[in-house]
Amino acid sequence: MPSEEYLRQVTVGEVAVHNGTIRLEPYNPAWPAQFAIQAERIQKALGEKALMVEHVGSTAVPGLWAKPILDILLLVDDPSREADYLPALEQAGYPLRVREPDWFQHRMCKGGDPVVNLHIFGWGCPEANRMLAFRDWLRAHPEDRGRYARVKQELAARRWTYVQEYADAKSQVVSEILERAGARVESKPALAVPPIPGSTPLKTPGSEG
Numbered sequence: 001m002p003s004e005e006y007l008r009q010v011t012v013g014e015v016a017v018h019n020g021t022i023r024l025e026p027y028n029p030a031w032p033a034q035f036a037i038q039a040e041r042i043q044k045a046l047g048e049k050a051l052m053v054e055h056v057g058s059t060a061v062p063g064l065w066a067k068p069i070l071d072i073l074l075l076v077d078d079p080s081r082e083a084d085y086l087p088a089l090e091q092a093g094y095p096l097r098v099r100e101p102d103w104f105q106h107r108m109c110k111g112g113d114p115v116v117n118l119h120i121f122g123w124g125c126p127e128a129n130r131m132l133a134f135r136d137w138l139r140a141h142p143e144d145r146g147r148y149a150r151v152k153q154e155l156a157a158r159r160w161t162y163v164q165e166y167a168d169a170k171s172q173v174v175s176e177i178l179e180r181a182g183a184r185v186e187s188k189p190a191l192a193v194p195p196i197p198g199s200t201p202l203k204t205p206g207s208e209g
Contacts, residue, residue: 007162010100018163022156024065031059034114035070042074042118045092049085051075051123056131058152061138065149069115073131075123079105085120094118103127130183134174137181144177 007015035055043050057071058064076085086096089109094116098108104127107120121128138145151173160166 004162007164010098012096012099015162018160021159022067022163022166024153024156025068026065027061027063028059028068029062031055031066031070035060035072038070038072038111038116041092042072042089042094045088046074046076046085049076049088051077052128054132056119056135057117060135061145063142064138064145065152069117070111072116072118073128074118074120075125075128076120077123079107079120079122082107089118130178133181133183134178137177144180148173148177 004015032055039053039055042053052073052075054060054073055070056073057069058066059068059070078084080101082096086107086109090096094109094111096107097110098106100106104121104125106127109118109120110116111118119128119131138148148170151170155166155169158166
């Protein structure tokens, strides 16, 4: 589980205290259309700097219960060069909320209406590949999708000080499913196993190195 100290280190602004259970909803067929609107907004803001925009996480898996929050994966050339993309994202309504330079240079911006977690990684990042692999595996394998749903519902019924604790509590089942999917799992210092996976680049960057 992430320590409160770590959460405070990587969070931009105040750490939100939850102190409650987690609300999950049945799969909503409107989620893909909501993602498409957000993806268009992100692409318009960044242009060619958006190397990939994908719908990931549980809201990207038909039939899976989920928090009503869209997880979006954005790949850029180098997340550490925030000046290249962050001002445009913030102007488009996605303020920076998490900065994790020691974990694949992960950044996360927030959006609203609907609520969005916009996860930013660099092109070729193994964690981004795992997110996509996990999403695709759950879409294609109902047994693992059902198993993951049961674990989510069990954990969601517990009380959590921080929502991130709930996310991290799913790490074991996520790792086991990823192993079956053939994706190598790498641990992170604290902020949970990211929301789940998808694939297909919108454009190919000049270099994959």
